Amino acid sequence: MDIKRKLVVIGGSAGSLEVIMHILPSLDAKLNIPVIIVIHRKNAYESLLARLLSSKTSLIVKEAEEKENILPGHIYLAPADYHLLIEKNFTFSLDYSEKINFSRPSIDVTFECAAEAYESNLVCILLSGANADGVEGLKTVKKYNGIAAIQDPTSAEVSFMPQQALQQVPIDHIFKEAEIADFINNL
Amino acid sequence: MERIVKDKEADELLNDLLEIYGYDFTEYSRASIKRRINRLLVLDKFPGFAAFRYKVRSDETYLKRVVEELTVNVTEMFRDPSFYRLLREEILPVLATHPFIRIWHAGVSTGEEVYSMAILLHEANLLHKSLLYGTDINPAVLEKAQKGFFPLAQMKLYSENYILSGGACDFSSYYTARYGQAKINEFLKEKMIFSTHNLVSDRSFNEFQMILCRNVLIYFDKELQDKVFKLFDNSLELFGFLALGLKETMKFSPIAKKFKLLKANDKIWRKIA
Numbered sequence: 001m002d003i004k005r006k007l008v009v010i011g012g013s014a015g016s017l018e019v020i021m022h023i024l025p026s027l028d029a030k031l032n033i034p035v036i037i038v039i040h041r042k043n044a045y046e047s048l049l050a051r052l053l054s055s056k057t058s059l060i061v062k063e064a065e066e067k068e069n070i071l072p073g074h075i076y077l078a079p080a081d082y083h084l085l086i087e088k089n090f091t092f093s094l095d096y097s098e099k100i101n102f103s104r105p106s107i108d109v110t111f112e113c114a115a116e117a118y119e120s121n122l123v124c125i126l127l128s129g130a131n132a133d134g135v136e137g138l139k140t141v142k143k144y145n146g147i148a149a150i151q152d153p154t155s156a157e158v159s160f161m162p163q164q165a166l167q168q169v170p171i172d173h174i175f176k177e178a179e180i181a182d183f184i185n186n187l
Numbered sequence: 188m189e190r191i192v193k194d195k196e197a198d199e200l201l202n203d204l205l206e207i208y209g210y211d212f213t214e215y216s217r218a219s220i221k222r223r224i225n226r227l228l229v230l231d232k233f234p235g236f237a238a239f240r241y242k243v244r245s246d247e248t249y250l251k252r253v254v255e256e257l258t259v260n261v262t263e264m265f266r267d268p269s270f271y272r273l274l275r276e277e278i279l280p281v282l283a284t285h286p287f288i289r290i291w292h293a294g295v296s297t298g299e300e301v302y303s304m305a306i307l308l309h310e311a312n313l314l315h316k317s318l319l320y321g322t323d324i325n326p327a328v329l330e331k332a333q334k335g336f337f338p339l340a341q342m343k344l345y346s347e348n349y350i351l352s353g354g355a356c357d358f359s360s361y362y363t364a365r366y367g368q369a370k371i372n373e374f375l376k377e378k379m380i381f382s383t384h385n386l387v388s389d390r391s392f393n394e395f396q397m398i399l400c401r402n403v404l405i406y407f408d409k410e411l412q413d414k415v416f417k418l419f420d421n422s423l424e425l426f427g428f429l430a431l432g433l434k435e436t437m438k439f440s441p442i443a444k445k446f447k448l449l450k451a452n453d454k455i456w457r458k459i460a
Contacts, residue, residue: 066216066405066434079434082405085218088194093216094434096402097223097259100188112190113218140190 005090006033007070007118008184011107011137013040013129015157019177020127024056024075026181031059033187034070036086038078038110040103040133050077066094078105086113101133111137115144122146123187125180129161138169149173151180192225196236200224203244210254210324211387214411220257227256255327259406263344264299264337266401267433268351271303273453275353278428279311282396288317291395291422293386294403295321298332299345304399305375306361310354314378320393322384329381335371337362342369386415391422398423402432409439416440420458429456 012019016039027035041049054061057075064076070090078084084105085093100106111124111134124141126134128151138148150166152174153159165171175183192200197220204210212220231252233239242249265271282288288308292301301321308314323329337345346358362369384392386403398419404412419429420442429437429446431454437443446456 065436067409082434085216085222087216087218093218094405095219095222095259096261096405096432097219098261108188109222112188113222116190116218136188143190 005118006072006121006187007036007114007123008033008187009036009038009110009114009122009124010127011038011111011124011134012127012151013103013107013131013133013158013161015128015130016151017041018157019151019180020053021056022177023181023184024053024059024061026185027057027059027075028185029058030073031185032072033184034072035075035184036064036070036078036084036110036114037075038084038105038107040105040107040129041080053077064092064094066092068092078110080105083109085109086117088117090117101131103131103133107134108137112140115140115146118144118146120145123149123184125149125151125175126162126165127151128156128158130158132161132164134161135164135168138165138171142170147172149175149183152176188226188229190225191228192221192236194221196240197221197224200240200243203240204253207244208247208250209388210250211385212257214387214408215406216408219259219406223257223259227253230256251327254325258325259402260296260325260328262296262299262402263341263348264303265345265348265352265354266300268348268353270430270433270453270455271307271348271352273450273455274304274430275307275311277449278397278455279307279313281428283311283313285396286316288313288397289393289395290317290319291393291398292319292321293384293398293400293419295323295329295332295381296325297328297337298335298381299337300399300401301332301379302335302371302375303349305378306349306354308378309375310356314375317378319379320395321379321381324383324385324387326383329383333376333379333381335376336368337371339364339367339369386418387411391418393422394424395422395427396424397428397430399430401430402435404435405432413440416442420445423458425458425460427458429458430454431456 061075083095150162153163228239349358445460
C-alpha cells in the first residue's frame with residue numbers, strides 16, 4: 001500500500017467532540033497519514049474549534065480549503081456549513097448544496113467521496129451521535145473495500161449513530177474511545 | 188445516497204450536454220458535479236445510467252430540469268450577516284459617491300442576495316440611482332428571482348440575519364405574507380434586471396462598481412476559476428469591489444496583484460490597478 005495514499009476520516013455528531021479531544025493528544029507526532037474530521041456543530045463555533053483542537057496535538061490542525069492538497073500528517077476539519085468533498089486527485093472541494101440528514105457538513109458526503117478516491121486505503125470511523133448521518137457513507141466505504149469502524153455504542157455518549165451503523169453495515173472494528181488513537185498510529 | 192454513476196459515465200453525460208445543448212460543465216469540480224448527476228438519477232428514479240443518459244440526449248424538455256439540478260441553488264437572504272454589515276458600513280458609503288451605481292450579482296440563483304442588496308441600498312437612500320443585474324446560467328431560477336416570492340417559513344431566519352447585519356428597520360415591512368409565501372415589495376424590484384449569463388462561455392457585458400459572486404467558484408476547477416476572474420477584472424471599473432463567498436479566494440489567481448483584500452475574513456477585494 002502506498003503510504004501517502006492512505007486516509008482516515010472521522011465523523012461524529014452529539015457527544016463526539018469529547019472523543020476527538022481524547023484522540024488527538026494520543027496521535028503519533030510523526031503520523032504519516034492525513035486525518036479528516038467531520039463533525040456537526042453550530043456555525044458560530046467555527047474558528048474556535050480549529051484552535052481548540054490545535055491545542056491538543058503537535059500535528060497541524062487546519063480547516064480544509066477548496067482545491068487544497070491532502071497531505072500526510074495534517075488534520076483537516078470540515079468547515080461549518082459546507083459539505084467537504086474529496087477529488088480523485090487528492091484535493092478538497094467544498095459544496096454549499098442541500099443539507100443531507102439535516103446536516104451540512106454531512107458525514108455521508110465526505111465518507112462517500114473519500115471511498116471513491118481512496119478505495120481500500122481508507123478508514124472511516126463513526127462516533128457518537130443522535131442521527132444516522134454517516135451510515136450510508138460507511139456502506140459506500142465497504143463497497144470499495146475500505147475499513148468501516150465505529151465507536152462502541154455502549155460507551156458512546158449518544159449511541160444512535162454508531163448503533164445504526166452496526167445494524168446496517170458490516171463493521172470491521174468496534175472501538176472503545178481509548179483504542180482509536182492506537183489504531184490510527186499503527187495504520 | 189447510493190453511488191451509481193461512474194467517472195466514465197459522468198464524462199459521457201457532460202460531453203452530451205456540451206455537444207448537444209452547448210452547456211459546458213466539463214470544467215466543474217468533478218466530485219461535486221458527479222454527485223449532482225448521481226443525485227438527479229436517484230431523485231428521478233432512473234433504473235440505471237443508460238436510461239438516464241438516453242432521456243437527457245433525446246428529451247430537450249428534460250434539459251431544463253437537468254441544468255436546474257446539476258447546479259446548486261441553495262441561497263438565503265443576508266447570508267453571513269457580518270459580510271452585509273461590511274457592505275453597509277464600508278462599501279456603500281464609497282459607492283454613494285458615484286452618480287450612478289451598477290452592481291452585478293453573478294450566479295444570482297433564486298435572487299435572495301440581490302433582494303438583500305436592494306434593501307441595503309434602499310436604507311442607504313441609494314436605490315433610486317442604482318441598477319442591480321442578476322445573472323445565472325439557469326433560466327428556471329431566474330424566473331423565481333424575478334417573481335420575488337420566498338417561503339414564509341424562511342423569514343424568521345432572514346429577519347435574524349438582517350438584524351445581525353446591522354438592519355434597524357422592521358424586516359417584515361419589506362414583504363407581504365400570502366399563502367405561505369412572502370412577497371417582496373415591488374419597489375425593491377424596480378432597479379433589478381435579470382438575464383441568463385453563462386460564466387463559462389459568455390463575455391463581459393458591462394462595467395460595474397461592484398460584482399458579487401458568492402459560492403459559485405467553489406464548483407469550478409482552477410482553470411475555469413482563473414477564466415472567470417479575468418472576466419470579472421474586465422467587468423469591473425478601477426477601484427470597484429469584488430465579493431466572493433467566505434471560503435473562496437482570489438489569492439492564487441493571475442489577477443491577484445491588481446486587487447487588494449479589504450478585510451481578512453469578509454472576502455471583499457478592491458481593484459487597485
